Amino acid sequence: MANDPISQFKITKLVPIEVGGLDLSFTNSSLFMVATTAVVAAFLILSTSGRGLVPGRWQSVAEMSYEFVANTLRNAAGNEGMRFFPLVFSLFMFVLIANLIGMFPYFFTVTSHLIVTFALAMLVIGTVMVYGFAKHGAKFLKLFTPAGVPPVLYILVTPIEIISFLSRPVSLSVRLFANMLAGHITLKVFAGFVTSLIAAEGLGIMGPVFSILPLAMTVALTGLEFLVAFLQAYVFTVLTCMYLNDALHPSH
Amino acid sequence: MATTGAETQHDSSTHAVIEIPADEHSVGTFPPFDGATYASQLLWLAITFGVLYWIMTRVALPRLSGILEDRRDRIAGDIAEANRLNDESNAAIAAYEQALAEARNNAHKIALDTREKLKADIDRRRAETEKGLSEKLAQAEARIAEVKAAALGNVSEIARDTTSELVEALIGKAPTATELNKAVDTAMK
Numbered sequence: 366m367a368n369d370p371i372s373q374f375k376i377t378k379l380v381p382i383e384v385g386g387l388d389l390s391f392t393n394s395s396l397f398m399v400a401t402t403a404v405v406a407a408f409l410i411l412s413t414s415g416r417g418l419v420p421g422r423w424q425s426v427a428e429m430s431y432e433f434v435a436n437t438l439r440n441a442a443g444n445e446g447m448r449f450f451p452l453v454f455s456l457f458m459f460v461l462i463a464n465l466i467g468m469f470p471y472f473f474t475v476t477s478h479l480i481v482t483f484a485l486a487m488l489v490i491g492t493v494m495v496y497g498f499a500k501h502g503a504k505f506l507k508l509f510t511p512a513g514v515p516p517v518l519y520i521l522v523t524p525i526e527i528i529s530f531l532s533r534p535v536s537l538s539v540r541l542f543a544n545m546l547a548g549h550i551t552l553k554v555f556a557g558f559v560t561s562l563i564a565a566e567g568l569g570i571m572g573p574v575f576s577i578l579p580l581a582m583t584v585a586l587t588g589l590e591f592l593v594a595f596l597q598a599y600v601f602t603v604l605t606c607m608y609l610n611d612a613l614h615p616s617h
Numbered sequence: 618m619a620t621t622g623a624e625t626q627h628d629s630s631t632h633a634v635i636e637i638p639a640d641e642h643s644v645g646t647f648p649p650f651d652g653a654t655y656a657s658q659l660l661w662l663a664i665t666f667g668v669l670y671w672i673m674t675r676v677a678l679p680r681l682s683g684i685l686e687d688r689r690d691r692i693a694g695d696i697a698e699a700n701r702l703n704d705e706s707n708a709a710i711a712a713y714e715q716a717l718a719e720a721r722n723n724a725h726k727i728a729l730d731t732r733e734k735l736k737a738d739i740d741r742r743r744a745e746t747e748k749g750l751s752e753k754l755a756q757a758e759a760r761i762a763e764v765k766a767a768a769l770g771n772v773s774e775i776a777r778d779t780t781s782e783l784v785e786a787l788i789g790k791a792p793t794a795t796e797l798n799k800a801v802d803t804a805m806k
Contacts, residue, residue, distance in 0.1 A: 371647065371648065374647075374648040374649055375648045376648055376651070376654045376657075376658075382657075387656050388653060388654070388656055388657055389656055389657050389660050390657050391657075391661070392654065392657055392658075392661070394654070394657075394658055394661065395657065395658075395661035395665075398661050398662055398664075398665040398666075399661075399665055401665065401669075402665040402666070402668055402669040402672075405669060406668075406669065406672045406676075406677065409672075409673075409676075409677035409680075409681070410672075410676055410677055410680075413677070413680045413681055413684060416680070416683070416684055416687075417684075418687065418688055418691060420684075424684070427681060428681065428684065428685060431678075431681045431682070431685070432685075450678070451670060451673050451674045451678055452670065454673060454678065455666065455669050455670045455673045458669070458673075459666060459669055475662075477649065478648070478649045478654075478658060479649050479650070480649075480654075480655045480658050480659060481658055481662055484658075484659055484662055484663075485662075485666075488666075542649070546649065
């Protein structure tokens with residue numbers, strides 16, 4: 366159990382709920398989703414409660430995250446993109462905090478489940494499609510006929526554009542899911558080497574000595590995983606902004 | 618790169634899971650691909666993310682943007698105020714420099730005037746003094762000439778008397794006045 370790198374992703378029911386044969390239990394995953402929301406909300410509300418003209422440490426971090434997401438969105442989608450700011454900011458904070466909470470030992474990583482990242486990706490793509498058609502109508506389909514391409518090539522270009530559009534939710538969700546999953550498995554595997562080397566009977570005194578190597582690797586990987594936790598949240602946000610830009614300006 | 622890592626890990630670990638006897642509700646599938654948990658995850662994700670979105674739009678983001686807006690306004694206001702004060706101080710410096718230049722000009726003019734006045738005064742007094750002196754000089758010169766003329770007149774008389782006395786002593790006979798005058802005049806030339 367301790368050395369099984371998969372058990373950390375197991376979902377256990379905390380409060381079993383079943384509606385019409387559908388299992389809607391409150392699980393450990395649900396608990397950490399609630400924790401993520403609670404941490405984000407508490408952090409942003411408490412840090413800004415002073416409304417300081419000169420920000421303190423926490424308020425400054427809250428302002429930095431605001432400006433960071435706002436700049437990312439503005440660079441990708443222009444000032445009109447700011448209408449999606451609450452969505453993009455919520456996505457960034459949710460993914461970032463979920464990833465970071467997952468870094469604590471024994472904690473569950475919400476974003477290591479494909480269905481969660483896929484749902485978030487579909488939320489983005491759904492927003493792009495709904496807003497795109499609502500604002501531009503049929504002109505939104507210009508997305509698949511890039512300007513400056515000879516009409517003959519549309520036979521070739523349009524299917525490629527459609528495939529690339531359809532693969533977006535897949536790549537968006539799989540990228541985040543796979544990074545979190547792989548990172549946590551790797552950490553668990555190397556950390557497991559430490560205990561198995563110490564416990565190994567054939568090695569005697571050399572077991573604990575050799576175990577330093579996987580321990581050092583675990584420490585290094587933990588640092589890397591914190592980077593990945595932030596980077597994947599950022600990548601998710603940047604791609605979201607770029608897709609939203611398509612909804613705002615379909616003819617690229 | 619991470620993806621391929623995940624796949625290999627996934628492959629090897631799936632076997633591990635299958636070998637280990639499953640606990641109560643793990644049906645032996647890899648947890649992220651266990652469809653039985655999807656409904657619950659989707660529901661709770663919708664609830665928590667919905668709540669998060671609601672809190673962001675209602676409380677957190679208006680407050681943050683308000684703080685940033687206030688700061689931007691305050692900074693812009695302060696900069697405008699600083700510019701105004703700067704302009705004022707520049708104007709004050711210009712006024713001060715102008716006043717200084719005027720005062721310097723005035724001082725220069727007063728000095729010049731005073732010098733002119735003093736010079737005129739000195740010249741006038743000098744002229745007066747010189748005039749007085751030259752008058753005195755002329756008087757003195759006239760006096761000297763008078764004394765000199767008088768003295769010169771006495772000289773020919775003394776010469777004649779002396780000559781008459783000498784001639785009388787030498788030859789025993791006094792010369793006539795005509796001879797005497799002639800001889801003295803010739804000798805005095």
